[in-house]
Amino acid sequence: MPRVSIILPVFNVEEYIDRCVNSIIDQTFDDFEAIFVIDGSPDKCEEILKEHSKKDNRIKIFSRSNAGSGYSRNYGLDKSTGEYIYFMDPDDWIDPTLLSEVVNYADKYQVEVAMFGYWSENAQNKKSKSFSNPQLKYYKSNPSIAKDFIKIFTENVVYAPWNKLYKRDFLVKNNLTFPNQKTGQDALFNIEVFRKLSKLLLIPKCYYHYCLFRDNSAGSKFNPSSYDFGMNIISSLEDLLTLWEIDGSQFLEVKKMELIFSEYKNIYRKEAKITPKKLLMLIDESACKDLLSNVSFNSMQTKRNILMYILVKKPSLFYLAKKIGLVI
Incomplete structure (x- = not known):
């Protein structure tokens, strides 16, 4: 059983998928599976991913009709076997030490969710701004999280799934899945996560590269x-x-x-x-x-x-x- 399952819904990201896959393969932490769920994508993403899978058996590909990223993430969660779950978007990429350092933090503090920072970047890979918690902060009860929730929300990106490492048992035990909503389902998912959450770690370091203003993205239409x-x-x-x-x-x-x-x-x-x-x-x-x-x-x-x-x-x-x- 791998320590981490990385789950990615894939739709119309042919131009970016190689960069994403390479950033996963280049992780200094190698005990993971990468689950790519092809969400009825009409481009060549599946062909590109199959070529990568021939070289790395940690890459797993599932193909299904288009139903949206929430459905695809739920499908990937069902297929996952990792101790931790990491949801990533296939048009973005990650720093090489993301898994090694965040898993180490999660193990040390025994948390249900570890949340870290990210860079927002334009199409030319130029970093425009970083977003992360000001300092390392450990919460060990739901009331303590509730007390600081508005501060946590203001200083971090609570809605996104890609800046969090989740304990799989925590998600399964609480039946936490993405709802049936075409956009914004990640926000609804994480609000429910915080409703159930007791152990949270905020990490003051950026590991994720979020691609802004991508053509054909849901937010551009x-x-x-x-x-x-x-x-x-x-x-x-x-x-x-x-x-x-x-x-x-x-x-x-x-x-x-x-x-x-x-x-x-x-x-x-x-x-x-x-x-x-x-x-x-x-x-x-x-x-x-x-x-x-x-x-x-x-x-x-x-x-x-x-x-x-x-x-x-x-x-x-x-x-x-x-x-x-x-x-x-």
């Missing part, structure tokens, strides 16, 4: 359901904070404002040649208009959030910022 999916996530966050009896009103206000901002960007993608007048009309017709009236300026404590608030309150300014590249 108009999604008519994105607002509803986003509200599902906010509702789940609200339920979790209520369970923990935490006053998260200000925190949730910011999350709602971020959802509105995200929906503006989504609406902007709806038409190739959108005009300010058309953008205003589409915003006026969208569900986020009602949510906007409930968001308070007083909750916007940072410069980033204040700027975002101004842009969503003034769609004409949002249009201008998008046009000149201040908003991507």
